[in-house]
Amino acid sequence: MRTRLAATPTRRLAIAVLLPGLLGGALFIAPQASAATSPTSGMCNGVVNQLAHRGTVQENLLKAAAKKNADVITKLQADKIALQANATTLKAQIAEANTALAALDAEEARLAAAATETQNALETLAGQQADVTRAIATTTNQLATLTSQQAIAVEALAPVQAQLADAEAAAADLRQQATAATAAVDAQRNTVRIASEELLGLEATAAQAAGEVASQNEMIATAKSDVADLTVAAQQASDAVTAAQKAVTDGEDRLGQLVAAGTTAQADLDALRAGIDEAGDTLTARQADAEAAAAAVTAKNTAITDAQSELATRQAAATRAADAVAAQETAVSAGEATLVQLRTAATTASDAVTANTTLQTTVAARITQLEKDIATKSSEVAAKQAALTAAQNELAALATEKTKLQSEIASLTKEIDAIKGNTPRKRELEAAVTQKTTELATVNTKITDKSAQISGLQGDLNGLKTQVDTLNGQLLAKQGESSALQREAAPLQATLTTANATLASKEADVAALKSQVPALQTALTDARALVATQQGEVSLLQDQLPALVTAAENAGSAVVAQEAVVAGLVAELTGLTDGVAAAEAAVVMQKDVLNGLRSDLSGAEARLASATDAVTAKTAELTGLQDRLPALQAAADSASTALSDKQAEIVALNTEMDRLVAALATLNSGIAGKESEILTLQGRVAPLLAQLDGLNNEITATETQLKSLQAQLTTIDQQVTSAQNVLRELEGQKKSNKDAIAAQKATVKALGEKLGAVQLQIKAIDGQILLGGCVA
Numbered sequence: 135m136r137t138r139l140a141a142t143p144t145r146r147l148a149i150a151v152l153l154p155g156l157l158g159g160a161l162f163i164a165p166q167a168s169a170a171t172s173p174t175s176g177m178c179n180g181v182v183n184q185l186a187h188r189g190t191v192q193e194n195l196l197k198a199a200a201k202k203n204a205d206v207i208t209k210l211q212a213d214k215i216a217l218q219a220n221a222t223t224l225k226a227q228i229a230e231a232n233t234a235l236a237a238l239d240a241e242e243a244r245l246a247a248a249a250t251e252t253q254n255a256l257e258t259l260a261g262q263q264a265d266v267t268r269a270i271a272t273t274t275n276q277l278a279t280l281t282s283q284q285a286i287a288v289e290a291l292a293p294v295q296a297q298l299a300d301a302e303a304a305a306a307d308l309r310q311q312a313t314a315a316t317a318a319v320d321a322q323r324n325t326v327r328i329a330s331e332e333l334l335g336l337e338a339t340a341a342q343a344a345g346e347v348a349s350q351n352e353m354i355a356t357a358k359s360d361v362a363d364l365t366v367a368a369q370q371a372s373d374a375v376t377a378a379q380k381a382v383t384d385g386e387d388r389l390g391q392l393v394a395a396g397t398t399a400q401a402d403l404d405a406l407r408a409g410i411d412e413a414g415d416t417l418t419a420r421q422a423d424a425e426a427a428a429a430a431v432t433a434k435n436t437a438i439t440d441a442q443s444e445l446a447t448r449q450a451a452a453t454r455a456a457d458a459v460a461a462q463e464t465a466v467s468a469g470e471a472t473l474v475q476l477r478t479a480a481t482t483a484s485d486a487v488t489a490n491t492t493l494q495t496t497v498a499a500r501i502t503q504l505e506k507d508i509a510t511k512s513s514e515v516a517a518k519q520a521a522l523t524a525a526q527n528e529l530a531a532l533a534t535e536k537t538k539l540q541s542e543i544a545s546l547t548k549e550i551d552a553i554k555g556n557t558p559r560k561r562e563l564e565a566a567v568t569q570k571t572t573e574l575a576t577v578n579t580k581i582t583d584k585s586a587q588i589s590g591l592q593g594d595l596n597g598l599k600t601q602v603d604t605l606n607g608q609l610l611a612k613q614g615e616s617s618a619l620q621r622e623a624a625p626l627q628a629t630l631t632t633a634n635a636t637l638a639s640k641e642a643d644v645a646a647l648k649s650q651v652p653a654l655q656t657a658l659t660d661a662r663a664l665v666a667t668q669q670g671e672v673s674l675l676q677d678q679l680p681a682l683v684t685a686a687e688n689a690g691s692a693v694v695a696q697e698a699v700v701a702g703l704v705a706e707l708t709g710l711t712d713g714v715a716a717a718e719a720a721v722v723m724q725k726d727v728l729n730g731l732r733s734d735l736s737g738a739e740a741r742l743a744s745a746t747d748a749v750t751a752k753t754a755e756l757t758g759l760q761d762r763l764p765a766l767q768a769a770a771d772s773a774s775t776a777l778s779d780k781q782a783e784i785v786a787l788n789t790e791m792d793r794l795v796a797a798l799a800t801l802n803s804g805i806a807g808k809e810s811e812i813l814t815l816q817g818r819v820a821p822l823l824a825q826l827d828g829l830n831n832e833i834t835a836t837e838t839q840l841k842s843l844q845a846q847l848t849t850i851d852q853q854v855t856s857a858q859n860v861l862r863e864l865e866g867q868k869k870s871n872k873d874a875i876a877a878q879k880a881t882v883k884a885l886g887e888k889l890g891a892v893q894l895q896i897k898a899i900d901g902q903i904l905l906g907g908c909v910a
Contacts, residue, residue, distance in 0.1 A: 313628035
């Protein structure tokens with residue numbers, strides 16, 4: 135009984151300890167304990183049970199039975215102690231299992247909370263992912279709309295820019311025409327100036343020709359006067375010869391008379407008186423001859439003076455002609471030097487125009503190439519944009535599919551969590567979750583690949599857009615350079631036109647100067663010929679002058695001699711009575727006188743021949759002057775005609791210049807209109823460019839926003855992938871923990887069953903001990 139009483143509190147304590155930990159494990163143990171006991175009756179190992187049989191029993195049998203029961207009880211108590219130790223061990227194991235189970239339950243709660251938190255975060259990320267995907271789609275649509283608007287703006291801007299370019303080209307052409315017209319007006323004015331200068335030259339030439347004609351007429355009149363004077367002188371000389379011949383004849387007669395009448399003084403006296411009278415007449419004639427000779431000398435001196443004056447005039451004319459020739463040659467040399475400079479300037483201007491044209495061609499080719507490159511790059515941008523849009527649409531579809539899979543996995547997970555135990559439905563759902571997770575991993579891989587593809591496409595698109603922007607910048611720079619070259623072309627062309635016009639004008643001037651040189655040289659030659667002729671005439675007259683002076687001196691001597699004769703005759707008259715000797719002396723003297731008269735006759739005849747020659751020469755000179763008069767008159771008429779033609783030419787040039795000025799005014803008006811049109815087109819281009827810039831800025835901002843959204847999507851995708859990995863890991867841990875909990879529960883259950891069996895055995899032993907070792 136003590137043993138039973140001692141065992142009972144222990145068993146109760148064990149049961150009290152096991153029941154809370156096993157969560158109702160005693161319910162499983164109690165039925166087994168009750169099931170393990172069954173009422174028995176009859177004998178205990180061949181000995182009558184004292185409690186069951188209270189009748190009379192033999193003593194030895196009772197002792198033997200008591201001893202046997204004591205042995206059984208001792209054995210049963212030993213078994214009970216062993217069972218109690220086993221029960222204590224099992225209780226400790228159950229307590230450890232319960233502690234581990236509690237830890238697993240706490241871990242399960244933590245994992246469930248973490249899974250719920252991760253699932254909530256995943257759902258939040260899925261919502262954010264869907265929002266960002268929708269924002270990307272919206273932004274992509276906005277970008278497509280802006281790109282379409284940009285294309286429309288570019289399409290609207292292109293014709294206006296083309297019109298502006300055409301208007302600028304037309305304005306440049308009009309400016310070039312205006313420059314050419316200005317150059318033509320300047321050239322025409324220069325031509326008018328040259329023609330005016332030529333008119334002045336022609337007027338001077340005409341005046342000079344008219345002066346030469348007048349001078350020639352004066353010279354002819356002078357020559358006629360000289361011929362008349364020389365004819366009179368020749369006639370006087372002829373008369374002097376006749377008188378001298380008569381005087382000689384008279385002297386001879388008188389000498390004969392003196393010889394014949396020498397015997398008679400009276401006759402001699404009469405003859406002498408007659409001789410005196412005749413000598414007086416002769417003296418008078420000789421005085422007249424002397425006066426005529428002196429007059430001839432004076433006339434010759436006057437002719438020489440006139441001829442020398444004419445010679446000086448002609449020499450001055452020759453000097454002027456030589457100076458004109460020298461000045462003309464100097465002007466030609468200066469003009470040729472200027473021509474060299476002008477040709478150099480024209481060559482430089484032509485080279486500049488050629489270089490500008492070549493550079494314009496190069497720049498135009500570069501602009502064409504840049505436009506082709508821009509068109510190619512724009513096509514590539516459009517293709518890349520289409521590929522990006524397609525990839526983004528595919529990414530959106532993948533994101534939608536991902537969201538759907540995540541929702542399905544979450545739904546399946548909740549359904550799995552709601553199922554207790556490892557049922558076929560749970561396993562089916564777990565297999566479905568595994569399949570969906572595999573599909574989700576595949577979709578995530580596709581999303582990652584598609585995001586990488588989109589990033590690559592965006593990088594390519596950005597690179598292409600950067601290239602397009604660079605090409606557009608280069609195109610704008612080249613267009614600016616082309617515009618600058620076109621603006622430079624007009625001044626360069628104007629410079630070239632001016633240089634060519636100046637060169638042509640100067641060449642015309644030089645040609646005109648050269649064409650005038652032969653005429654001036656001819657005039658110089660003629661002037662020098664006139665100088666030479668006049669010099670010959672002066673020399674001739676100067677050569678004739680000594681003879682005339684000599685004749686005049688001889689005539690004077692003859693007068694003196696005749697006066698001496700007269701004086702002698704008078705002396706003879708007074709001394710006639712002196713005798714025959716005086717008469718003979720008179721005869722001798724008369725012979726001398728006769729010889730003198732004969733000598734005077736010879737001189738008079740020589741003077742007559744000289745005067746006749748002078749008349750002939752002057753007549754020839756007069757004929758030459760008269761022969762030159764038609765040529766000079768023709769030159770004067772030609773100069774007058776040229777003057778009239780030049781005046782008419784100047785009138786025509788002024789008319790042409792008025793026409794050119796009117797054309798220039800028309801061109802200037804056209805330029806003003808074209809510039810107004812350019813300003814209008816620029817006013818239209820400016821807002822279009824501003825709109826295009828605004829669209830470009832919006833596109834850039836939208837692209838930046840799209841990049842940001844795509845980066846956000848990529849980040850969210852990564853976060854979703856990470857959260858899904860965490861969730862899968864938590865699910866795995868949760869599953870492992872559930873398995874551990876199930877295993878631990880099974881372990882606790884097994885230990886509880888073992889403990890229950892041991893307790894039943896202890897209870898059975900207690901009952902058997904209570905029965906004295908017999909089984910109840």
